Amino acid sequence: DTAVSQTPKYLVTQMGNDKSIKCEQNLGHDTMYWYKQDSKKFLKIMFSYNNKELIINETVPNRFSPKSPDKAHLNLHINSLELGDSAVYFCASSQARGLGYTFGSGTRLTVV
């Protein structure tokens, strides 16, 4: 029973398309996050939501739009995909700051 699950695991798409990545957690955590990991393995936070409310919105192009229908779900929609969007996107959740995150297994997005 996966704690933080992301779908799809792999996503290959053409430039200009719109795509979504879904994330669900069954841990009862209040806060969820999206991180982007680039080709050099660098992890950078994109967004965080606490109980459906946007808390952190880093300097991310507005082509990226997170949506949290309830506190167990945080989806990421990306419009007009560009080559530079190719990366691994990780969803994570946490109950409290000092407890760390539980990560999903990632979605590898390849834009061609």
Added chain:
Amino acid sequence: AQSVTQPDIHITVSEGASLELRCNYSYGATPYLFWYVQSPGQGLQLLLKYFSGDTLVQGIKGFEAEFKRSQSSFNLRKPSVHWSDAAEYFCAVGAGDDKIIFGKGTRLHILP
């Protein structure tokens, strides 16, 4: 601003040898500190965390880390590595606004 430095991009050790991965952080207050491990194609798994109390922290898989405030360090250690420990290791600091800042990672290679 908070930051994390992992000075070693790659580390190679022989199986059975001891391991120390270095991490230095920059944060004004008492930090939350974490070590995560990422195996190829996988998400990140929390190895251990520190916020307060005993400065020597025990984690999973036989890892430990020591917080040294005077050196702003949180180095990860293991007395005897196994081939299955080959992975990417990330040090991270919990920032004031509930986000975690990650270092750039250290890739651990194990020689048979």
